[in-house]
Amino acid sequence: MDHSGEETAPNSKRAKLAVTGCGGSEDHLSALPDDVLIHILLKLRDTAFAGRTSVLSSRWRRIWTLLPEIHFSDATDPRRVRPALAANEAPAILHLVAVALDASPYSVAAWLQTVAPRLSGDLIFRNIIHRSSTSEERGALELPCFQNATSIRLGLGFLGLTMPASGVFAQLVDLSLDHVWIYSACRLTDVISSQRCPALQKLTIRDARCMGNVAIQSGSLRQMELRNLKGFSRLTIHSESLLQMELSDLRNHQQLTVTVPSLEELTLSSCLLGARNLSLLVSSISAPQLLVLKWKKNTWHPKIFRACLMLLHRFKVIHKLNLRVDYLPCMRINEYLMEDITRLPGITFLSIVITAHAHSFGACLFYVLRMCTGVRKLALDTPGHFDEACPSDCPCSQPPNWKSEELMLDCLQEAEISNLRGTEDELAFMEWLFSWATVLKQMTVTFDESITESRDIKEFCQKLLSFSRPEICMGFFVYRHSEKVLLLNSARELRRRLLSSCTPRARSSTTDYHLEMSALREAKEVRRKADQMVQLGKDVNSTPFP
Numbered sequence: 001m002d003h004s005g006e007e008t009a010p011n012s013k014r015a016k017l018a019v020t021g022c023g024g025s026e027d028h029l030s031a032l033p034d035d036v037l038i039h040i041l042l043k044l045r046d047t048a049f050a051g052r053t054s055v056l057s058s059r060w061r062r063i064w065t066l067l068p069e070i071h072f073s074d075a076t077d078p079r080r081v082r083p084a085l086a087a088n089e090a091p092a093i094l095h096l097v098a099v100a101l102d103a104s105p106y107s108v109a110a111w112l113q114t115v116a117p118r119l120s121g122d123l124i125f126r127n128i129i130h131r132s133s134t135s136e137e138r139g140a141l142e143l144p145c146f147q148n149a150t151s152i153r154l155g156l157g158f159l160g161l162t163m164p165a166s167g168v169f170a171q172l173v174d175l176s177l178d179h180v181w182i183y184s185a186c187r188l189t190d191v192i193s194s195q196r197c198p199a200l201q202k203l204t205i206r207d208a209r210c211m212g213n214v215a216i217q218s219g220s221l222r223q224m225e226l227r228n229l230k231g232f233s234r235l236t237i238h239s240e241s242l243l244q245m246e247l248s249d250l251r252n253h254q255q256l257t258v259t260v261p262s263l264e265e266l267t268l269s270s271c272l273l274g275a276r277n278l279s280l281l282v283s284s285i286s287a288p289q290l291l292v293l294k295w296k297k298n299t300w301h302p303k304i305f306r307a308c309l310m311l312l313h314r315f316k317v318i319h320k321l322n323l324r325v326d327y328l329p330c331m332r333i334n335e336y337l338m339e340d341i342t343r344l345p346g347i348t349f350l351s352i353v354i355t356a357h358a359h360s361f362g363a364c365l366f367y368v369l370r371m372c373t374g375v376r377k378l379a380l381d382t383p384g385h386f387d388e389a390c391p392s393d394c395p396c397s398q399p400p401n402w403k404s405e406e407l408m409l410d411c412l413q414e415a416e417i418s419n420l421r422g423t424e425d426e427l428a429f430m431e432w433l434f435s436w437a438t439v440l441k442q443m444t445v446t447f448d449e450s451i452t453e454s455r456d457i458k459e460f461c462q463k464l465l466s467f468s469r470p471e472i473c474m475g476f477f478v479y480r481h482s483e484k485v486l487l488l489n490s491a492r493e494l495r496r497r498l499l500s501s502c503t504p505r506a507r508s509s510t511t512d513y514h515l516e517m518s519a520l521r522e523a524k525e526v527r528r529k530a531d532q533m534v535q536l537g538k539d540v541n542s543t544p545f546p
Contacts, residue, residue: 047072078104104138121151167196218241350375445477
């Protein structure tokens with residue numbers, strides 16, 4: 001009796017404490033309205049966790065089924081998605097995110113069919129696959145028609161995809177297809193047309209495989225990205241509304257036709273690579289309102305290079321032109337293409353990146369600058385470091401007489417030179433640049449990160465200053481512990497020289513009250529010029545550099 005009583009007393013005490021500490025047996029959280037509880041569960045962003053709250057009490061048993069969003073963000077068995085959709089009682093599904101691991105076409109198609117009529121928002125699905133099966137075809141599924149979805153983003157892990165034969169994606173604004181085998185190019189063309197996607201504004205297709213011809217015709221598109229497409233024989237794009245477009249790594253194509261009268265920004269990268277017959281390549285791009293053109297990472301093949309030039313010839317004026325020149329390590333076995341550049345548009349800001357592979361780049365720059373003498377700002381970047389010198393008969397110095405020809409850059413006011421290493425070729429080119437740029441006001445020189453603050457580099461800077469003119473503000477920068485710092489400023493250097501060159505009486509003019517008037521005027525003039533250069537130097541130092 002006594003023993004049992006000893007056990008009962010602590011239990012009774014604990015029960016009493018629980019009632020007192022928790023405010024009795026009332027469940028205040030469960031007493032909240034459904035809308036509040038739904039809002040709480042939405043913060044979890046995990047449907048599996050939300051479903052586990054059903055064990056708390058009968059009040060919570062159905063709350064998770066009312067959520068308008070479904071999240072399976074961790075790699076999960078795709079067969080779990082369909083039961084969650086079947087249990088969901090929300091009037092509409094506004095957001096569905098699912099990430100699966102090695103999903104089969106059947107398992108994905110099953111829940112897509114279930115969610116299609118109920119989705120009124122975003123669909124994001126990503127199928128993670130093993131690296132060994134990256135580009136293998138792994139069966140196909142048919143995409144149902146999502147009449148009310150606003151955004152569909154599918155990363156299928158190279159599952160096959162067949163677009164629906166009928167139905168209108170009336171509310172779809174954003175469509176993204178990634179790592180996919182597209183079955184039937186004709187159906188793809190039909191689905192993304194204005195008739196079946198009347199509200200589509202953004203189209204993204206990346207890492208896609210498709211056999212056949214694709215034609216994109218839309219009156220609503222604003223932005224489009226096509227990247228790493230293989231198997232498309234002919235690609236035709238016609239859109240009156242498209243403003244921004246990127247075409248990258250378009251392989252095995254034979255014909256590209258683009259008509260985009262409202263396009264403002266175009267990026268082309270490695271287009272038409274890998275074509276079976278380069279002599280039959282056909283490309284036509286019509287973009288009369290284009291403001292920004294980026295053409296990068298293209299093959300050196302002469303036909304594609306000349307296609308780029310033909311595109312440039314369509315423009316009379318370009319505010320900023322970014323050029324990248326890559327010298328091949330051995331140039332003697334390849335065709336010299338610089339002479340194909342006969343004219344360039346009117347350019348205000350010219351940015352050139354040159355990977356020289358130890359070649360001399362002075363002739364190349366002279367050739368380009370000769371065709372854009374109205375440039376106001378020049379940015380030259382020479383990244384990379386190569387120890388082997390090019391052979392004496394290398395064509396990199398063509399044309400050989402460029403040093404004796406005249407060049408007048410009478411509009412160039414600002415120059416930014418990056419990644420210099422203090423070589424003789426760089427020094428020679430800089431000397432020529434100073435002679436060409438007759439109205440230059442500001443120049444910044446940034447050395448490569450491998451360059452230290454050595455005596456040789458300081459002598460290199462002094463030589464550049466000797467080429468310069470007093471009215472040019474120059475700043476020399478080096479990297480110290482990965483941070484860009486000022487090494488030398490032309491204003492400070494000029495002040496030092498001016499003060500050291502004037503008479504001792506002028507330097508002591510502030511304390512000598514019996515100074516002759518001529519020495520006083522000399523001192524004031526020296527100080528005026530020095531202070532002016534120091535102020536210009538401050539302006540240079542306050543300018544942000546990339």
